[in-house]
Amino acid sequence: MSANTRHTYIQIHPTDNVLVALQDLPAGTLINFDGQQFALAENVAAKHKFTVTELQPGAPIHMYGVLVGKASAPIVQGGAVTVNNIVHAASDFKMGSRKTAWHKPDVSAFENRKFMGYHRADGSVGTANYWLVIPLVFCENRNINVMKEALSAKLGFTKPRGYESEVDSLIDMYQAGKSVEEILRADLELSPENDTAHRLFKNIDGIKFINHDMGCGGTRTDSDALCGLLAGYITHPNVAGATVLSLGCQHAQASILQAEIMKRDPAFSKPLVVLEQQQSGTETAMLHEALKRTFVGLIEADQHERIPAPLSKLCIGLECGGSDGFSGISANPALGYLSDMLVTMGGSVVLAEFPELCGVEQELSDRCVDEATASRFMELMTTYNARAVADGSGFYANPSPGNIKDGLITDAIKSAGAAKKGGTSPVTDVLDYPEKVTKPGLNLLCTPGSDIESTTAEVAAGANIVLFTTGLGTPTGNPITPVVKISTNTKLYQKMPDIIDINCGTIIEGEETIAEAAYRMLDYVIELASVKHRTKAEKLGQDDFIPWKRGVSL
Numbered sequence: 158m159s160a161n162t163r164h165t166y167i168q169i170h171p172t173d174n175v176l177v178a179l180q181d182l183p184a185g186t187l188i189n190f191d192g193q194q195f196a197l198a199e200n201v202a203a204k205h206k207f208t209v210t211e212l213q214p215g216a217p218i219h220m221y222g223v224l225v226g227k228a229s230a231p232i233v234q235g236g237a238v239t240v241n242n243i244v245h246a247a248s249d250f251k252m253g254s255r256k257t258a259w260h261k262p263d264v265s266a267f268e269n270r271k272f273m274g275y276h277r278a279d280g281s282v283g284t285a286n287y288w289l290v291i292p293l294v295f296c297e298n299r300n301i302n303v304m305k306e307a308l309s310a311k312l313g314f315t316k317p318r319g320y321e322s323e324v325d326s327l328i329d330m331y332q333a334g335k336s337v338e339e340i341l342r343a344d345l346e347l348s349p350e351n352d353t354a355h356r357l358f359k360n361i362d363g364i365k366f367i368n369h370d371m372g373c374g375g376t377r378t379d380s381d382a383l384c385g386l387l388a389g390y391i392t393h394p395n396v397a398g399a400t401v402l403s404l405g406c407q408h409a410q411a412s413i414l415q416a417e418i419m420k421r422d423p424a425f426s427k428p429l430v431v432l433e434q435q436q437s438g439t440e441t442a443m444l445h446e447a448l449k450r451t452f453v454g455l456i457e458a459d460q461h462e463r464i465p466a467p468l469s470k471l472c473i474g475l476e477c478g479g480s481d482g483f484s485g486i487s488a489n490p491a492l493g494y495l496s497d498m499l500v501t502m503g504g505s506v507v508l509a510e511f512p513e514l515c516g517v518e519q520e521l522s523d524r525c526v527d528e529a530t531a532s533r534f535m536e537l538m539t540t541y542n543a544r545a546v547a548d549g550s551g552f553y554a555n556p557s558p559g560n561i562k563d564g565l566i567t568d569a570i571k572s573a574g575a576a577k578k579g580g581t582s583p584v585t586d587v588l589d590y591p592e593k594v595t596k597p598g599l600n601l602l603c604t605p606g607s608d609i610e611s612t613t614a615e616v617a618a619g620a621n622i623v624l625f626t627t628g629l630g631t632p633t634g635n636p637i638t639p640v641v642k643i644s645t646n647t648k649l650y651q652k653m654p655d656i657i658d659i660n661c662g663t664i665i666e667g668e669e670t671i672a673e674a675a676y677r678m679l680d681y682v683i684e685l686a687s688v689k690h691r692t693k694a695e696k697l698g699q700d701d702f703i704p705w706k707r708g709v710s711l
Contacts, residue, residue: 172219174219176206182197202564211231211234212232224246226244227244229241255525257583260581262494270683272465272468275462275463276466277427283393286362289367289398290304291387291391291399292367294371294372294404296404300434300444301367301402314361358458360461372408377408386590398429400430404435430447430451432446469502472622474620476608476624488643488644491671495580505594505596505619509614511603512552514575525587537589545711550711582599585600588602589603592618594620604705605705606711622686634700641682644657647660
């Protein structure tokens, strides 16, 4: 990337014919670029793009060195690129030659570093130690909630911070006869975080109770995929054991779940409680059995302790949500550099959100280690897009209103920046939802671009930490895997400190290089994996979990 000395605009790739404004630029601002000088024809907001030459309708527009759109109306030199003068366009892709040569980053400072993790029988290492309580079908959601009410507080696993004391204050003011105006003006103090010292089981990080709306009534394909997804969570290195409640007659049968578990871990040995309400008879009988067997399982899970593990045991999920025009310039390439570092050390990274890889298919397929892997990637991309088109919304419709407002006005622009999270290393494997990572290196996982569905799937694939970049802000978390929120700009970091963990706006401001930000993030990840601190999402109890109903989401 090249920027002018005052850091007011930037050219991301030498072949790009648009520049990105790094701050609000008024009309008339003089631009000195590539030996020429011209004035901006109109105001250009920070994160948005403007042309370096005059463009006629049909002219290609390039960013990140790839085609991201075509002019739909004349654009003068120094004119802003907007939804009114550009349409989505992306290059075709085909089977090409292997381009797997890459420059490995310097990892000497991290080669001997370790994290304190939970070692599992299958050789994986967890960054946490959770017990799961999950339904096979939505009919059991209520019983899951009953178990949560019975177990969480008694065992010391209540939410990190509730708002009960705030409600108590409101009740007190109402009973004291305070007016509506006085109540609205009141400054309520947040409750302090709960003390974890009162936990009965000291080596268990929590009991996670998951609800969902699937398992029956949909397609068999979706219910089978749900069983695979849940199996991914049960066999996950961050999970010590699980309780599964089933009604009995649903599509998502316990036998399918067991088969999916064995597919992922043939020597599965974790404590697992599976109960069916239609076999137990009364709800009371099932819940009594579930509570007793879960408690016994917790006793076994509490025997696990953290011991040192090499960084090669980390599996990092790469995610972005609420993206903006700085995502592909700051936080995403910093994640890409970190990804390359982890791959160099033998670890695994997972790049998902296939709708947000539209336009970079050729590069990624060429980076696949062999033609079979490349072929699978291209087939999954083509099939997924065709399904979306059949439903009346192809990949071109991926950018959200928030994305567009902050500079990501075509899917290809959004995708080219999103793909930067995957760094430059070869693609070692391509996975379809809800498959599991089995190879070190860069793995591509077919998921929607929808934040929570994608994060849910990355964790099922084995991610024991998720790094999540955002330019607009999102509280997304996960029940069993820490989700680190990384801001693309300093303004967001300062505005939403309760949900953002790391700021990469320092790159935009010229205070830090991409490599320096990556080193800083990897330090944070190692400490997080050793539970020296918790993410903001964990502190808020943000346990988001949404299975993918295939074909419905972009």
